[in-house]
Amino acid sequence: MNAKDIIQAFPTPASGGILSTIDKEACEKAVGQILDGGEKTLRELANLLVEPGKGNDIQARHALHATAIRVGGPAKAKQRKAFAKALAGTLGDDRPKAVKGFILRQLQICAGNEQADAIAAFLTDGDEHLHEYSAQALEAIGPSTTDHFRKAYPKAKGAPRLTVLQGLGFLRDEKSVKVFRSASKEKDLEIRLAGLWSLVRIASTEDVQFLLDTAAKEEGWGRIKATGYCLQLAEALAGAGKKKEAAKLYQNLKKNRTSKNESHVRLACDKGLANLK
Amino acid sequence: MKKILAKTTRRDFLAASATGATAFTIVPRNVLGAPEVPPSEKLGGALIGCGGRGPGTYSGMCKDLNVELLAACDVDIRKAQRFADSRNKGKAKAYQDFRRLLERDDIDVVSIATPPHWHASISIAAAEAGKDVLCEKPMTRFIAEGRAVVNTFERYDRVFQIGTFGRFGRSRDRGSIDKHKIMASGLLKNCEAVRMKRGGLKIRQWSGRPGIPPQTIPDELDWDLYCGPSPWKPYEGRRTGGTHRGYWDYEGGGMCDMGQHHFDPEQWTYAKDYTSAVEITPFAPPAHPEVTGMWAWVELKYADGFRFVMESTEWGPKYDQAPIRDVSMNDLSPENQEKIKAMPDPEPLLSFGEAVKQRKKAGGHAEAAHRAACILHLANLAIRLGRKLNYDPDKEVFVNDEEANRFLHPPMSAPWRL
Known part of the structure; x- marks a missing residue:
């Protein structure tokens, strides 16, 4: 069976535009047929996907997603790897970027490190938010993908740059500490905050003073968030038994967050210090 | 507008009372649970997310408290302006970006009635800015958000109440x-x-409804800010306004x-x-x-x-x-x-208002x-x-x-x- 016939098992919008006539058994059977058909059927299915507004691919999207979901879970590693490999292979085809975005989002569900190269090719591509979908798929795969973020960061501009930086922080990339510190001093507030947040995720005692000094220079929204990051770092250090450094953070914040609208910060510091005892 | 207690601000009081350093004589009447709170003990209030349930959620937050609306925020600025004018014309300011609203130091209590993909991020930011929060249900869009909200409100000892009251x-x-x-x-x-x-x-x-073609983003809507923490998608109207x-x-x-x-x-x-x-x-x-x-x-x-x-x-x-x-x-x-x-x-559950006054956990x-x-x-x-x-x-x-x-x-x- 070809993909076009297989996906007829999935519903089209019924009354009210919703998918209320869905047949569970038929859909599950179709997923099995897609998997049985291997790479050829999957590519046929990918070829049925169109840009939003350029045709009807409701069944194709539904079928592809259902398959990506159903290759996950315990004891399905072999099936999942084969499917993810074939799906990642369709990213290299000539397709609209919006369709590639959809494929990247399905890879976020099922891909492994073996697909990271294909996914990372879009990390710096700001069109149709591909950089975002690419980063999120890599983040879902996990810390084994940090090399890709590290390589992309110097090349990324604009929105992709912030996304890539945040990805490094999300994955707690210790090799990027210098990048994070440097970012924390940039002009762009969001880059600065992403840098500080990333340092907090790593939670090194070496960044205690740096975080305090950097956060103290922020105003408004930046100060609210940066102060919060300092408190989170204190909690992380306290949790790791590094009470002296945690106390330093609390004491510094308590001393320097003196305005009336920062009384809750002083309160949090008192609470944190009490918890250290 | 700054709401000032007789000798100290509410924030000073809250900070001091939590550390046990407050003298009885400066405890404001609202904290002691007096039935009538003088106008001078008003709290500054704000609503973020002014469509749909927004106005009702804001009113619910004000129950048991003396609150003056100072700010309203919505990614559709018209909705924010409409709500601000309807409740406190000329005094309440409209915002399109919640970050600007949370920077204000005269706002004490915030009601959040955005679509749920924003609930956690805004709740967390509000607590970091020292505000108490009444947030519409469902609390979050995914599970890790909920834990982050819990940790943040615990960190700052702020009051959080979810917008459902059956318990x-x-x-x-x-x-x-x-x-x-x-x-x-x-x-x-x-x-x-x-x-x-x-x-x-x-x-x-x-x-x-799947398969609806993308539409032109209305001028008054900040679509990127609407998508916010969720994956960006092309605009179509049903993604907003209740059908979200x-x-x-x-x-x-x-x-x-x-x-x-x-x-x-x-x-x-x-x-x-x-x-x-x-x-x-x-x-x-x-x-x-x-x-x-x-x-x-x-x-x-x-x-x-x-x-x-x-x-x-x-x-x-x-x-x-x-x-x-x-x-x-x-x-x-x-x-x-x-x-x-x-x-x-079990101990009686405290309403949001009582929890704010007593600096204790709300029932929800x-x-x-x-x-x-x-x-x-x-x-x-x-x-x-x-x-x-x-x-x-x-x-x-x-x-x-x-x-x-x-x-x-x-x-x-x-x-x-x-």
Whole structure:
């Protein structure tokens, strides 16, 4: 069976535009047929996907997603790897970027490190938010993908740059500490905050003073968030038994967050210090 | 506008009282629970998310408190302006970006009624800015957000109350109190109770419509800010304005729209405010990637054997895995029944207003709200994943299911992050 016939098992919008006539058994059977058909059927299915507004691919999207979901879970590693490999292979085809975005989002569900190269090719591509979908798929795969973020960061501009930086922080990339510190001093507030947040995720005692000094220079929204990051770092250090450094953070914040609208910060510091005892 | 207490600001008082340094003479009357709060003791209030439930949620927040609306915010600036003018024309300011509103130091209490994909990020930021929060339900869009909200409100000792109040009635109902005590006691081993929610979860009403072509973004709408922490998608009107409920990116269908109303009081009654289910079993067809749809039933089993079941009644077969039955004293030995009778009743739950005045946890506090939201999220994840899930309620992860765990903390769009 070809993909076009297989996906007829999935519903089209019924009354009210919703998918209320869905047949569970038929859909599950179709997923099995897609998997049985291997790479050829999957590519046929990918070829049925169109840009939003350029045709009807409701069944194709539904079928592809259902398959990506159903290759996950315990004891399905072999099936999942084969499917993810074939799906990642369709990213290299000539397709609209919006369709590639959809494929990247399905890879976020099922891909492994073996697909990271294909996914990372879009990390710096700001069109149709591909950089975002690419980063999120890599983040879902996990810390084994940090090399890709590290390589992309110097090349990324604009929105992709912030996304890539945040990805490094999300994955707690210790090799990027210098990048994070440097970012924390940039002009762009969001880059600065992403840098500080990333340092907090790593939670090194070496960044205690740096975080305090950097956060103290922020105003408004930046100060609210940066102060919060300092408190989170204190909690992380306290949790790791590094009470002296945690106390330093609390004491510094308590001393320097003196305005009336920062009384809750002083309160949090008192609470944190009490918890250290 | 600055609301000043007689000799000290509310913030000074709150900070000092928490550290035990406040002299009795400067305690403001509202904190002491006096029936009338003088105008000089007004709190500054704000609403973020002014459409739909927004105005009602704001009014609910003001109950038991003397609040003056100082700011309103919406990604559709017209809605913010309309609400600001309707409640405090000329004094309340309209914003399109909640960050600017939270920077203000004269706002004490914030009501959040955006679509749910924004609830956690804004709640967290509000607490970081020192505000107390009443947040609409469902509390979050995914499970890791809830834990981050709990941690943040704990860190700053801010008050959080979820926008559903059924548990307050339960906490005054004798039958519910008795069930609560039985379950909280831990005396009931291998609990066989199965609590069923049959229908009422608006499955069809809040199913999304797939395949709608992208539309032109209205001038007054900041679409990127609307998408916020969720994955960016092309604009189409049904993604906003109430029908957002039909999209996984923003809510999670009728399950999330109505589920917290139903399960929050149930969770209190059956003493599950600090835990979650360990096994989640669904009966559902494959879910669509973008829009919410049909399912038949989901069973959530807790470590003590207790089960919540939700049956849609709008698609598929009925639940048939176990008989529906409640908890009762007869489930216990005579000796244990005596122990239950000797147990004190639980403390009365505090309303948001009382919690703000007393600087104590509200009845629908962050941990309870998070655990209630987990019921919905775990059920929806089982529906979306189409398989039985095993969950560790302490670590808040699925057991031996790496792909399922990807849904617990899906990466957020920059610059938003937990």
